[in-house]
Amino acid sequence: MRRYALLLLLAAAPAWACTGLKVTEAWVREAPPGAPMLAGYAKLANPTKKPLTVCHVDSPDFGEVAMHQTMVMDGMSHMHGVEELEIPAKKSKRFAPGGLHLMLMQPKKPLKAGDKVTINFHCGPEAPVSVVFPVKSGA
């Protein structure tokens, strides 16, 4: 009985690692000169049978990374932070220009098209999923 209880508990527990998270179509938009921050885009797919929640994003190449959402409300372009991103089982979420994006702040060195950066997606305290994002010209 106790054993079943433990199993149930495990089944109900949130995923502590982004195990199974598949990140494709990743790229970072080369920043125009003068722009102190960059935007990153990708498709995050969850092929597993459990929802995955990305709760933190960081990078050795940037001082700070945040998930942001651009939206147009009442004719105004507005941007806000996204604390957690849940990807339901067998579904995907897309970071794309003019919508959900990775806000990449304080680059450690100037980045040009052709460079590569690493971005870590965390779903909890366990090891993140690390993804290499190529920098591309968006112009």
Next chain:
Amino acid sequence: MASKYLAPALAASAALLGLAAASFWYGAAETPGVQLATGTLLPQPRQVSDFSLTGDDGQPYTRQQLAGGWTVLFPGFVHCPDVCPTTLAMLKQLEAKLAAQGAPLRVVFLSVDPARDTPEQMRGYVQYFNPAFRAVTAPEPQLGAFTRELGIAYAKVPGESADSYSMDHTAALVLLNPQAQVAGYFSPPFNVDALAADLAKVIKS
């Protein structure tokens, strides 16, 4: 801080909505020659009061600089990594498509963040997309006065630190005619081919 900008922002939004509604009712009847698929032409181009902005060369930017050609003005700010570069990249394609059709279009980026955006920063930012693109801004209260007449709203959204704030801003593009009068508006989402078709009609009419 936010409330300082909110009132003019709301007033400008209301003005823009009113204009859009007015042109919806009267536009079709009074501009029989040009029907737009992606935007709204004002029934009568609207005069803008005299203004003095600062150009990306640090020099005054007045009606004299704005007049003389069809211009699309895009409000934004340099600390904007997503929607501003995306729109400027779209405007780069748009300008090229129109130039190829013999319908020259000028692009002006209006920074609504004069506290952070210097002429030098703005110049680098827009010329990355096209060396012909211009950027302008102005300190308050000149910026507020100019944007209100154009139907552009903006508001400061505080961030975690004093200089990490973001700016909400009108998402529309403002079309100005060669007399530097407001001729119309284009709202997102932007489709470069549809915009090019619309603007070619307007510029050649």
